[in-house]
Amino acid sequence: MKHxxxxxxxxTPVSVCVTSVVLMLTPxxxxxxxxxxxxxxxxxxxxxDFGNVAHAESWDSATDANGNPASGSWKxxxxxxxxxxxxxxxxxxxxxxxPGLDGSTLxxxxxxxxxxPASAPDAFGNNGFFSMAxxxxxxxxxxxxxxxxxxSADGWRxxxxxxxxxxxxxxxxxxxxxxxxxxxxIDGPVTLWFDNIQFAEVPEPASLALLGxxxxxxxxxxxxxxxx
Numbered sequence: 201m202k203h204x205x206x207x208x209x210x211x212t213p214v215s216v217c218v219t220s221v222v223l224m225l226t227p228x229x230x231x232x233x234x235x236x237x238x239x240x241x242x243x244x245x246x247x248x249d250f251g252n253v254a255h256a257e258s259w260d261s262a263t264d265a266n267g268n269p270a271s272g273s274w275k276x277x278x279x280x281x282x283x284x285x286x287x288x289x290x291x292x293x294x295x296x297x298x299p300g301l302d303g304s305t306l307x308x309x310x311x312x313x314x315x316x317p318a319s320a321p322d323a324f325g326n327n328g329f330f331s332m333a334x335x336x337x338x339x340x341x342x343x344x345x346x347x348x349x350x351x352s353a354d355g356w357r358x359x360x361x362x363x364x365x366x367x368x369x370x371x372x373x374x375x376x377x378x379x380x381x382x383x384x385x386i387d388g389p390v391t392l393w394f395d396n397i398q399f400a401e402v403p404e405p406a407s408l409a410l411l412g413x414x415x416x417x418x419x420x421x422x423x424x425x426x427x428x
Contacts, residue, residue, distance in 0.1 A: 265312035291377035303368025320388030
């Protein structure tokens, strides 16, 4: 009497194998979270740095970029006065990295920003010129990563800066600034919310190589089972 061997008792379904390989070979990347503002203590990690506008800051537990009721955001109100001229601006800095973060491993910088619709506008309907900068070296060199007009009509705006602008070999801090001076000439309060500030790292080369090998293995033809 002949017995048939199907191999069903030891063969793993292809879908399971593919999923397992993909999970094991996903490139390793440790993103650097600066702040997601889930608590009031995170607001204290930023200090008012420069500019002459009146300012106030707080943690807003009711407002979150992702609509997460368990989270929140950082709320800042800057009261502009066009009589201040070039000093009609406000900037905050977080002194985060010592002795310094090597930016060569970073793929991008991301953050979420929202402007209150009741904020004072400039002559063009914007609410100021916003900059986000890294502060490089112990001299805190100002290296702008993002710069552009912001306005309340945009709602929550997710901003991704990729690639980063150099030099970024020795990052000591992050600074954001909202400018309302000459050409903007903003008078009155502008309120901003910030959320989900982070750097994303470039996947490690070794992990990318493994991912390539895994893809090749998945593409190999399967050998049919022989029946005995």
